[in-house]
Amino acid sequence: MGIQLGPLLETRKIKVEELSGQRVAIDGFNVLYQFLTSIRQADGSLLTDPKGRVTSHLSGILFRFSKLVEKGLKLCIVFDGKPPALKKNLLEQRRRRKIKAQIEWEAAIEAGDTETARTKAQQTTRLESHMINESKKLLDLLGIPWVDAPSEGEAQVASLLNQGMVDYGASQDFDTVLFGASKFIRNLTLSGRRKLPKQQKWVEVSPEIIDLEMSFQKLELNREQLIDVAILMGTDFNPGIDGVGPKRGLKLIQEFGKAEGALEKLGKEIKNLDEIRSLFLEHPFVDFNPEWKTPNVESTLSYLCDDFSFNKVRVEKALEKYVDAKPRGRQFTLGDF
DNA sequence: CTCTGCAA
DNA sequence: TTGCAGAGG
Numbered sequence: 001m002g003i004q005l006g007p008l009l010e011t012r013k014i015k016v017e018e019l020s021g022q023r024v025a026i027d028g029f030n031v032l033y034q035f036l037t038s039i040r041q042a043d044g045s046l047l048t049d050p051k052g053r054v055t056s057h058l059s060g061i062l063f064r065f066s067k068l069v070e071k072g073l074k075l076c077i078v079f080d081g082k083p084p085a086l087k088k089n090l091l092e093q094r095r096r097r098k099i100k101a102q103i104e105w106e107a108a109i110e111a112g113d114t115e116t117a118r119t120k121a122q123q124t125t126r127l128e129s130h131m132i133n134e135s136k137k138l139l140d141l142l143g144i145p146w147v148d149a150p151s152e153g154e155a156q157v158a159s160l161l162n163q164g165m166v167d168y169g170a171s172q173d174f175d176t177v178l179f180g181a182s183k184f185i186r187n188l189t190l191s192g193r194r195k196l197p198k199q200q201k202w203v204e205v206s207p208e209i210i211d212l213e214m215s216f217q218k219l220e221l222n223r224e225q226l227i228d229v230a231i232l233m234g235t236d237f238n239p240g241i242d243g244v245g246p247k248r249g250l251k252l253i254q255e256f257g258k259a260e261g262a263l264e265k266l267g268k269e270i271k272n273l274d275e276i277r278s279l280f281l282e283h284p285f286v287d288f289n290p291e292w293k294t295p296n297v298e299s300t301l302s303y304l305c306d307d308f309s310f311n312k313v314r315v316e317k318a319l320e321k322y323v324d325a326k327p328r329g330r331q332f333t334l335g336d337f
Numbered sequence: 338c339t340c341t342g343c344a345a
Numbered sequence: 346t347t348g349c350a351g352a353g354g
Binding site (some may be wrong): 036037066189194318 | 340
C-alpha cells in the first residue's frame with residue numbers, strides 16, 4: 001500500500017522524547033488499520049469482548065496513545081472521508097484480495113498451520129464504520145481531538161501542518177509527502193522491535209522524520225516533480241508504468257522534467273494525468289482548530305470495562321499516563337505571539 | 338500493537 | 346535488569 005518513495009527520501013531517526021510538547025496529526029485510518037492488522041492472537045483472530053465485538057482498535061488506541069501522551073505529545077487524529085473516484089479501482093482490488101485471503105485463512109486453520117493462518121488473517125483486515133465510531137468515542141473520552149477529512153486524510157494532515165495547527169504529521173504511507181506534508185513522521189511508536197512477515201527475523205524500528213526540503217535538494221526535484229515520479233511508479237489513483245520503480249522514475253523525471261516527456265520517451269500513456277496531479281496538489285480539506293482536553297477517567301473506565309470487558313487494573317494504569325502527561329519543550333508556536 | 342509474568 | 350513467550354478482550 002502507498003507508494004515506495006522510501007529510497008528517495010532523506011530520513012532522520014529520532015527518539016519519541018524529542019517530540020515532547022509537539023502537536024502531531026495522526027492519519028487515523030492508517031493507525032487503526034495497523035492496530036487491526038497486528039493486535040491479534042496467534043491464529044490471527046482479533047481480540048473481542050464476550051459478545052464477540054472486536055476490541056483490537058480500542059486496545060491499540062488506549063495503550064499506544066497512552067505512551068505517546070505520557071511523553072508529552074499532543075495528538076490529533078484525522079479520519080478519511082469520501083475517497084476520490086479515481087481510487088475506486090484500487091479499493092475494489094483490495095476488496096477482492098481480502099475475500100481471497102479470508103478463504104486461505106480458513107484453509108490454513110483447517111490445516112493447523114498457525115503461522116500461515118495469522119498472515120492470511122492479517123490480509124483480511126477491514127476497517128468497519130462501527131470501529132471508527134467506537135474509536136472516535138474513545139478519543140473524545142481521552143480528550144484527544146479528531147477531525148473528519150472531506151476526502152483523503154493525508155491531505156487534511158498536510159493542511160493542518162500548513163495552517164500551523166500541528167507541528168508534525170504521522171503516517172506509515174509515504175503518500176503523505178505528495179499531499180504536501182513537510183514535517184512527517186513514520187514509525188511513531190515506542191516499542192523497538194517488529195517481526196518481519198514470513199520470517200523468523202526481528203528488526204529494530206524507531207520513529208523517523210522525513211526531511212522533505214533536504215530530500216528535494218538531494219534529488220534536485222520540486223514537489224510537483226516528485227508527484228510525477230510517483231505517478232510514473234503508480235499511486236492510489238493510477239496503476240503506473242510497468243518496470244518503473246523509484247530509481248527509474250527519478251531518473252526519468254530528472255531527465256525530462258515532468259511526466260509528459262518521460263511517457264513520450266517510453267511510448268506509454270497515463271490516463272487522467274492532470275486530474276491525478278490535482279488530487280495531490282489541490283485536495284479538499286476543512287479548517288480545524290484542535291483542542292486538547294483532560295481525559296474523563298470515570299467514563300473511559302466505564303466504556304472500556306463495562307461495555308467492552310477490558311481489565312480494570314490495566315485500563316486504570318494506562319489512564320494514569322494520560323492524566324500525568326508531562327509536555328516539555330516548545331509548547332507555543334510563533335503564531336501564538 | 339503493548340502489557341505482563343517469569344526465567345536467565 | 347533484560348529478553349522472551351504468551352496474553353490481552
